Amino acid sequence: MNEIVDQDRILFTDYTMPVEPRSDLYDPSIRENLILALVQLGQQLPAMRFGQLVAAVASGACGHVPEAVYDAEDDELLAETLERIEFLRVSRSE
Numbered sequence: 001m002n003e004i005v006d007q008d009r010i011l012f013t014d015y016t017m018p019v020e021p022r023s024d025l026y027d028p029s030i031r032e033n034l035i036l037a038l039v040q041l042g043q044q045l046p047a048m049r050f051g052q053l054v055a056a057v058a059s060g061a062c063g064h065v066p067e068a069v070y071d072a073e074d075d076e077l078l079a080e081t082l083e084r085i086e087f088l089r090v091s092r093s094e
Contacts, residue, residue, distance in 0.1 A: 030074045037081040044088050057081050 042053055055069055061080040062068035 027074065030078055034074050034078040034081065037078060037085065041081055041085050041088075044085065057084065060084065 038050075038053060038057070041057070042048065042050060045053065048056070057077055057080050058068040058072045059065075060083075061072045061076040065071075
């Protein structure tokens, strides 16, 4: 992967990522809960690779568009992940 670092961004070949998180977008507790929820969902869906899992959750949160993975906010991903966990729990108990 090609990477160029400038003063405030890391530039990858197809995506620009801020080095420092914007305080209005970053909540460490949401990020931590999202990661834990993705682990839980992955345990319920062991046939899915992690990238597939993230793409499916992002598509559910932002629609079936290629940029969903980049555009989804952490809180949207967390809500969608928790909904999928609950759906699986209910559907498997019936």
